[in-house]
Amino acid sequence: MNQLKRLESGIRGFDALLKGGLVAGASYIVQGKPGSGKTILANQLGFNHVRHNGRVLFATLLAEPHDRLFHFLSTLSFFDRSAVGQSIQFVSAFDTLENDGLDEVVKLLRREITRQQTSLLILDGLLNARSRAETPLDTKQFISELQGHAAFAGCTVMFLTSSQLDDGSPEHTMVDGVIEMGEEIVGSRTVRRIKMRKTRGSGAIPGAHEFEINDQGISIYPRLESMLIRADLPLDTPQILVGSGIDALDAHIGGGLVRTSVTLIMGPSGAGKTSLGLQFLGRCSAEEPGLYFGFHESPQRAKAKARSLGRDFASLEAAGAVHIDWNPASAGLIDRLCYELLERVERQQVKRVFIDSINALSRTAADPSRVLDVLETLLGELRARGVTVMAAWEAHRLIDNRAGVLMPDISGVVDNLLLVQFVQHRTELQRQVSILKIRDNAYDPSPLEVVMSRAGITMKKV
Numbered sequence: 001m002n003q004l005k006r007l008e009s010g011i012r013g014f015d016a017l018l019k020g021g022l023v024a025g026a027s028y029i030v031q032g033k034p035g036s037g038k039t040i041l042a043n044q045l046g047f048n049h050v051r052h053n054g055r056v057l058f059a060t061l062l063a064e065p066h067d068r069l070f071h072f073l074s075t076l077s078f079f080d081r082s083a084v085g086q087s088i089q090f091v092s093a094f095d096t097l098e099n100d101g102l103d104e105v106v107k108l109l110r111r112e113i114t115r116q117q118t119s120l121l122i123l124d125g126l127l128n129a130r131s132r133a134e135t136p137l138d139t140k141q142f143i144s145e146l147q148g149h150a151a152f153a154g155c156t157v158m159f160l161t162s163s164q165l166d167d168g169s170p171e172h173t174m175v176d177g178v179i180e181m182g183e184e185i186v187g188s189r190t191v192r193r194i195k196m197r198k199t200r201g202s203g204a205i206p207g208a209h210e211f212e213i214n215d216q217g218i219s220i221y222p223r224l225e226s227m228l229i230r231a232d233l234p235l236d237t238p239q240i241l242v243g244s245g246i247d248a249l250d251a252h253i254g255g256g257l258v259r260t261s262v263t264l265i266m267g268p269s270g271a272g273k274t275s276l277g278l279q280f281l282g283r284c285s286a287e288e289p290g291l292y293f294g295f296h297e298s299p300q301r302a303k304a305k306a307r308s309l310g311r312d313f314a315s316l317e318a319a320g321a322v323h324i325d326w327n328p329a330s331a332g333l334i335d336r337l338c339y340e341l342l343e344r345v346e347r348q349q350v351k352r353v354f355i356d357s358i359n360a361l362s363r364t365a366a367d368p369s370r371v372l373d374v375l376e377t378l379l380g381e382l383r384a385r386g387v388t389v390m391a392a393w394e395a396h397r398l399i400d401n402r403a404g405v406l407m408p409d410i411s412g413v414v415d416n417l418l419l420v421q422f423v424q425h426r427t428e429l430q431r432q433v434s435i436l437k438i439r440d441n442a443y444d445p446s447p448l449e450v451v452m453s454r455a456g457i458t459m460k461k462v
Helices: 038-051 066-073 094-100 102-116 126-132 136-152 170-174 247-252 273-281 299-308 313-318 334-348 358-363 368-384
Strands: 027-031 056-060 088-092 120-124 156-161 177-186 189-199 209-214 217-221 262-267 290-294 322-326 352-356 388-394 416-425 428-438 448-453 456-461
Touching (some): 027 038, 027 170, 038 066, 038 088, 056 102, 066 088, 088 102, 094 102, 094 126, 120 136, 126 156, 136 170, 217 334, 247 448, 247 456, 262 273, 262 368, 273 290, 273 352, 273 388, 273 416, 290 334, 299 322, 322 334, 334 358, 358 368
Parallel strands (some): 027 156, 027 177, 056 120, 262 388, 290 352, 352 388
Antiparallel strands (some): 209 217, 416 428, 428 448, 448 456
C-alpha cells in the first residue's frame, strides 16, 4: 500500500489528529471565529516547515499590515525573524483584490509560488475572496486555479477563513481537508477545541479535541481515550507483590499489592489519604522510582508532611528515587495532565505513582461525561507499563455512621479499594481503614486502626 508523503507540522498533537500530518500537495481550509488561533497555527506550521528546508509563501487578503502580525508573532518562541524574507515570504494581495479582482490575485500568487519555489502556501482571508466573487462558481474557480498550479508545483495549500462554512459550501467541496477551530465558555473558563471536519486521503481522529495557546504557540491534546488502546495484561503475567509501605496492611491483604494494580483510597479530608500515599512512595528507590502527582500539596508541603512521618523526601528526590509533580487544578486540561503523567512515567522509568487526588484531576475536565473513560484509559495504560498506582478520592462524610458507603463510579475500574475514615471509639475519634476490595488476592476484611507518628504509619486490629 502506498503511503502518502506528509508534512511534519511541529505542533504538538496536530499530526496525531491527522494520523500522520497534512498530506503533501493537498489543500486545506482552517476555519474559525477571529481569535480562535488560526493565524498562530498556520504560522507555527510555516516556521517549522522552513526549519525542515521547506519554503513558505504567506499571502493575505486582509487589510492588516504585516508589521502588526510580526509584532504579535514575536512573542511566540517559534517565530524566527531571520527567516522572514528568506525562506518564508509574506505578501499582501489585498490591494490587488480590491483594485483588480480574483483573477489578478491568482496570477500574483502563481508568480510568487514559481519565483519562491514555494512548498507551502498559506492564504489568509478566504472570506474576502468569497465576498468579491460574483457567484459560488467564481469562488470554486478561484480555489481550483490556485490548487491546480500549487499541485503542479508540489505545493501544499492552507486557506484561512473566519467564516463558519457548512459542509456543502463551494469551498468545502473543493479542498481535501477542513479543520475547524473554536472556543467556548465552560463554567468560569474558556476552552479551546479543534476538530477535523473533512480529511481526504488521510485518516483522522473524529470529534473535538482541546488545545491551548501559550508562549510556545499551539499545543493540541487529542482525547486520551481516542489515542490509547485500553491495554489488557496477558493472562500469564506473574503476580508480583510489592509492599504498600505499611507492613500490617500488607499482612491483611495477602502480602502486598500486585505490582500492576490500582488502589483507591477513599475518605474525608484529614483522614490520612495523602499520608498513606506518601508512606507508599517512601519505599521507592533510585532503581524503582516513584512519582507524587498532586494537586493539593505544593512540593514543600508534601516534603514537610512526609518528614512528619519519618520520610526524608528531600533526600529521596535528590537521589532520583521520588519525583514530585504539582499541578494547580485551576490551570489544567485533563488530557494534558494525563499525557504529562504518562510522559513523566516513561522518561523517569517510574514504578510507583500516587495521584492526589482523582477528584481534583476530574475537575479539570471541561466535559464531565468523559471523566470515567479518561480515568479508565489512564489507569489501564499505567498498568500496562508495569506501574503500581495508588490514588486518593475525597468523600464528604467525616464520621462513619455505619449506614453503608457511597461508591464513586471509578470504584469498578480500580483493583483495590480502601476506606479510611474517622470512627467514634469510646470518648475519642480514631482513624480506621476498612478493606472493601482486593482483586487477585485474599484479604482479611477486619478494620484496622491507623496510627501516625514520627516513625511513620502503623496499623493494628481494632
